[in-house]
Amino acid sequence: IYNAAGQLVKTLVDERKSAGAHSVQWDASGNSSGIYFYRLKAGGHVAVRKGIYLR
Numbered sequence: 001i002y003n004a005a006g007q008l009v010k011t012l013v014d015e016r017k018s019a020g021a022h023s024v025q026w027d028a029s030g031n032s033s034g035i036y037f038y039r040l041k042a043g044g045h046v047a048v049r050k051g052i053y054l055r
Contacts, residue, residue: 001026002037009036028053 001010009031012024028036033054040047 001028002039003031004035004037 001008001012003009010026012026013022031053034052036051036053037048038051040049
């Protein structure tokens with residue numbers, strides 16, 4: 001998870017996973033409301049998406 005300034009806020013998963021569907025939750029209670037970005041990597045593919053956190 002990265003903040004709007006591009007600083008790393010939290011790493012949720014840093015391990016290899018088996019093929020299939022997976023989910024993860026971010027406890028953002030210690031963070032300010034705002035726009036955050038999350039990066040997903042699968043095989044050779046990388047995706048960055050935007051999320052909004054409102055308290």
